[in-house]
Amino acid sequence: FSKNSGIISNNAIYFKGTKNDKIILKPINDSWGGVIIRNAKRKSLIENTLIQEINPKYLNFDNNLDGSIVFYESDVSILNSNFIKNYSEDFINIINSNYYINLCNFENIYSDALDLDFSNGKILNSKFKNVKGDAIDFNYSNSHISNIKTYEISDKSISVGERSKIK
DSSP states (O other): OOTTOOEEESSOOEEEOOSSSOEEEOOSSSOBOOEEEESOSSOEEEESEEEEEEOGGGGOOOSOOOEEEEEESOOEEEESOEEEEEOSSEEEEEESOEEEEESOEEEEESSEEEEEESOEEEEEEEEEEEESSOSEEEESOEEEEEEEEEEEESSOSEEEETTOEEO
């Protein structure tokens, strides 16, 4: 992706790589604009994918969505994927959606790695390393988490705020 490019869609995305042939989303040079999925009728899938070096300020998207990857009122499953190096408030921000996250790695994150607002789901078997904010930040959300590993987290490994219920 070039610096001023990204994906903005009202439809679900479907990135399905394999263990031996991963999908890679990365910049041509230093960073790119990221992904915004909003009001999708179908569930998105990110599987066996590497996503790296996003700076959403380059999308010039006037909606106060400041995550590198945003799912707004759009359900998503994220499986066996890696999220490396971002330059935004949240690497993944899921808002008012259902989610399932399993076997994912987050590394070298500028602020929060995973921010879940008004959302419900599961986060399983995932690793967070070198995160400058919270590894996982819940607000008004319900979630089941299991087998989460965190290393070198500058703020909180798990932040449970504003009426969230976490098991």
